[in-house]
Amino acid sequence: MTHIIRAATEADLQHLYEMAKSTGGGFTNLPPDRKALTAKLERAAAAFARGGDEVNDDMFVFMLEDTATGDVRGTCQVFSAVGLKGPFYSYRIGALTQHSEELGRTFRADILNLSTDMEGLSEVGGLFLHPGERSGGLGMLLARSRYLFIRNHRNRFAEKTFAELRGVIDEAGGSPFWDGVAGRFFGMNFQEADEFNAKHGNQFIADLMPKHPVYIAMLTDHARAVIGVPHPSGRAAMRMLENEGFAWENYVDIFDGGPTMTARTDQIRSVREAVDAEVRAIDDKLGDHKGGEKRLVAVGKMIDFKVAYGWVDARDEGIAVDPACAAALGIEPGMTITHVARW
Template sequence: MLIVRHAEFRDLDDIFILAEKSGVGLTSLPANREILFSRIERTRKTLLGECPRSEQGYLFVLEDIEDKRVVGVSAIEVAVGLSEPFYNYHVGKQVHACKNLNVYKILNTLFLSNDLTGSSELCTLFLDEAYRKNLNGKLLSKIRFLFIAAFHEFFQPKIIAEMRGYSDESGRSPFWDAIGYQFFNMDFATADYLSGVGQKAFIAELMPRFPIYVDLLSADVQGVIGAVHPHSKPASHVLESEGLRYQGYVDIFDAGPTLEAEICYLRAVKESQLLPIKLTNSTQQDGAPYLVANDTYQEYRAILIHSSLDAEYIELSHQQASLLNVEEGQKIRILPLNTTEQ
C-alpha cells in the first residue's frame, strides 16, 4: 500500500537515494544531503507558517508503508523568482523585411526572460523505477493538484512546470553544447548541479542579453528546443491532461518546455468533490481509480482507491481510513484519477 504525505526529516536517507538515481537534468533534486535537508526543513516551516512567501514550498513523498521506505517525491514551489531570479528563454519571432528587395523573413528567436517570476511551480517529480507501475506515477504527480484544490489560497494565480529537456544517455545536452557552453565554459551536468544547489549568480552574470537567432543553430539543436526528454513524456502528458499547456517558454540549460495554466482552470480545482466517508469491512474494491485526500493541511495524507462512486458518499475500508487518519462521516476530497481523454 502506498501513501502520499509531506516529507519529514526521517525521509532524508531515502530521498538522497532517489536523488542519486535521478541522474542529470532534474535540477531541483540534487544529490546533496544539505540541500535536501533544507528542502524538508522548508516544507516543515511552510506548514507552520514560518516562511515568507518567497521561500515557501511543499515536498511530498510517496511511501511504501509495508517496506517503510520512500519510493518517490514530488513538490510545489509557492512563488518562484522572488528571492533569486527565475530565468527561461522566451521563444519569439522577429521580422526582417525590405520592400525594395522583396524580402520578408520571419525568424525565431530565444530571448532571456523573467516573465514567469512569481508563479507557483510544480517540480521535483521522481519515482523509483521499480514502482513505475500500477498508476503510481499518476498518483505522485496528480496529488499535487488535489492539494492545490484544497488550499488554493496559498498559491499564485498561475502554475508552471518545467519539463526535462532532451539529453543523451551520457547526460550530454545538444542545446547546452551549442549555446550555454559557449558562455559558461562548463559541461551541462556541472551547470545543472550548480543551479540545483542554489548557485545561480553565474546565470545572470554570463547569459547572453541579446536575442539568439534559432536559424543560426544546427538542425539537431533546433529540433530539441521545446522537446521533452523521452523519460519525461509520460509526466508531461499527465500535466497536460490536467490543463497545463506549452506557451513558448523553455529552460535555459536544456531547452525543455515550460507548461503553464491558471490555477482556477485546473481540473482538480473545478471537479474535485468533498464527500462523507462510509466505512466498509470489504477489502475488495472495484471500479474506477480515484485520488482521495484528508484535506488536513499540516498532516496531509492521500491514497489511490478503486470505487464505484456513490453521489452521496465514498466507501473506504478501515485500513484506508486509518491511513488517511479519518473517521466515518468525515468528509474527504476525491477526484477521478483519469480524465476522459486518458
C-alpha cells in the same frame, strides 16, 4: 498493498539522496548533494509550519510511501511562487519579421528571448518515481496529489501554475541545447552548470548570460532539434500535464531547452473536479470486483496532508470508503475528505 503520499520530514534525507543519485542528471529540483537536500527539507518544514493564508516563498516536499513495508518509492515538490527572492529565468521563443523592398522578400527569424515571465507563478516539479514502481498508477498518484494539495490550500498559491519538463540529455550526460547556447558563455559543461544551479541557485545566470536575443537559426542542428522537446522519460509526464489542462506556450528551460507547461491554477482538471464529502461509513464491500469507484482520496492540512487511492461510493448524502484506504489515511466516519476521479 497501499501507497500514500505524505509530507516529507528530516528523516527522509537518505531516501531523497538515494533517489537523487538515480535521476541521471538534469534534475535540478533533486540534486545528489546531502547539503542541498537537507536545505530543501528544512525549507519544506518551515513551509508546512508557517501560519498565515497568503502566497509566500514556500516549497513543499512529499514522499510516496508503501504503508506495508515503510519503503519510500518516490517524491514530488510544489512551490508556492518562484522568483520572489531572486530572478527565475526562462527562454521565450519569439519571432522577428523583416522585409526587404529591394529583394522583394520577407524574412522571419525565430528568436530565444531571456525572460522572467514565470516570476510569481506556482510550480509543480521534483517528481521522481523509482523505476521499479512505474506501473499501477503510482506516477499519477504522485503528480495529482500536488494539485489536491494546491486546491485544499488555495490561498497559498498563485493564479497560474507551471511545470518544467526535463529536456533531452545525450548518452554522455550532456545537453545539446546547453552546448549550443549558454555553454559558449559560461566555460562549464551542462552537468557542472546544472549541479551548480541546484546547489547555489541561478544568480550566476543573471551575472553571465547574455541579455540580447539568440537567433535560433544560428544554433547547431543538434541544439535546434531539442528545443521544446522533453526527455524520453518525461513524455508520459507531459501527457499527464496536458490531461490536466497544461499547455506549452513557447517557454523553454535555459539549461536543457525542455518545455515549460503552464495552466490557470483554478482550471487544472484535478483542482476543478475534486469535491469534498463527509464520510458516512467504512464499507468492506467496496473494492475491486465488489463495488464503488476507485478515486484519489485526500485528507488533512499542511503537515498532516495525505493522499491515497481508495474505493468510494455515495452513501446517505455523503460517501463510504474501503477499509484499506481508511486505515492508510486515518479516515473515520464523520470526517470530511477530498476525492477526485482516477483517469
